[in-house]
Amino acid sequence: MTMAKERKPKTFFIKHKKTKRQQNKFDRLSVPLRYLPETFSRITITCPFCHKIFRPDWFKKHEISMVPVKPKFETKGVEYTGPGRWILQQASQECPKCEANVMIDLPINKMRTKGSLFGDDAERIYENKKVSIYSLIGADQSLLLELDNKIKGVKQKLLPAISQDSWKIHMKDMWAGNRREKHPVFQNLSVNDVVSFIDQLLDLIKRSNLFIYNIAATSAQNIGSNRNGQKHLRDEAYILLVLNAIDEWTTKNAQTNIFFDSEKKSKANETIHGWARDTFKGSQYSLLYGFLSKGIEIPEPKFVPPASFPGLEIADFVSFTIARYYFRMWQGKQIEIDPKNLGLVTYLGYGANGDFLWRRQEGYPWDLFYH
Numbered sequence: 001m002t003m004a005k006e007r008k009p010k011t012f013f014i015k016h017k018k019t020k021r022q023q024n025k026f027d028r029l030s031v032p033l034r035y036l037p038e039t040f041s042r043i044t045i046t047c048p049f050c051h052k053i054f055r056p057d058w059f060k061k062h063e064i065s066m067v068p069v070k071p072k073f074e075t076k077g078v079e080y081t082g083p084g085r086w087i088l089q090q091a092s093q094e095c096p097k098c099e100a101n102v103m104i105d106l107p108i109n110k111m112r113t114k115g116s117l118f119g120d121d122a123e124r125i126y127e128n129k130k131v132s133i134y135s136l137i138g139a140d141q142s143l144l145l146e147l148d149n150k151i152k153g154v155k156q157k158l159l160p161a162i163s164q165d166s167w168k169i170h171m172k173d174m175w176a177g178n179r180r181e182k183h184p185v186f187q188n189l190s191v192n193d194v195v196s197f198i199d200q201l202l203d204l205i206k207r208s209n210l211f212i213y214n215i216a217a218t219s220a221q222n223i224g225s226n227r228n229g230q231k232h233l234r235d236e237a238y239i240l241l242v243l244n245a246i247d248e249w250t251t252k253n254a255q256t257n258i259f260f261d262s263e264k265k266s267k268a269n270e271t272i273h274g275w276a277r278d279t280f281k282g283s284q285y286s287l288l289y290g291f292l293s294k295g296i297e298i299p300e301p302k303f304v305p306p307a308s309f310p311g312l313e314i315a316d317f318v319s320f321t322i323a324r325y326y327f328r329m330w331q332g333k334q335i336e337i338d339p340k341n342l343g344l345v346t347y348l349g350y351g352a353n354g355d356f357l358w359r360r361q362e363g364y365p366w367d368l369f370y371h
């Protein structure tokens, strides 16, 4: 039997006892979130028993993940491959006054379209400061092929004698003269060639109306500084960026598939980064994830071989642009590639008092963020 469209959704009440393996996995994960989107801070719940009005605990680790569940089998032994999912409708939290379990309805949006987002990171150190940057760029699936072709076109124009498939945009190698000279493909390019290539990329990005998200986190880079603190910062920047994108996409009834550049050269199609997996999976046990994903299944972000999608080459460029911007601002030097020319970008970052802040605008909100 298949889960045909005309079948009415059924409601199940789950009292799921975890197997030992599930319990171990559950125990290992934690919810890595501590910032609440402004709109959520206004949401209150009224206890139906004692009428106490309270704010839900958005970051509490629930017993079950808020992720839609795929049926395991079509019929006995035949694995299910269809689109049907069981979607969690409600989650319960304890009333702080009478301790009753209060049911909270989860928002549920229908998935109407899909798309992809491509991510890359960058880092710059200046004096005793370090900035860690992640970018995501992407578009609806109906626009992806055109985007790929446009990227290929710009690459072909830069190096007409070489197949554009045989080389990747890697800004660090293109930009610095000493690295360019040693590079097998870029060695004959002049500064002017590179500058004109950058202008065309900026123009392409701006005119393609891409979704662009960027997060920058600045930390002190002292010798012997807290490595755990830095790891925590990386995990948090990663999940904030991913969840911010998911929230916007599910609001538009869209599922997003997220691909990050794995950095490591590997023969495998996909590299598993334990920290990224745990951060993502851990977040899914929070009520906040239920509200951000809105019942739409978001596949776990994949870490794929460097520049294995044209979108990853654009993500490299965006991360380079922001990283370079930080470096030049810190140096007090003129900006060569102005983020303003990327068009609208959702910029995430931290204020001087540690608050998490974001702006969607043209141009980098330098004064807003701590650096």
Ligand SMILES: [Zn+2]
Pocket (backbone or CB within 6 Å): 047, 048, 049, 050, 051, 052, 095, 096, 097, 098, 099, 100
């Ligand atoms: Zn109550």
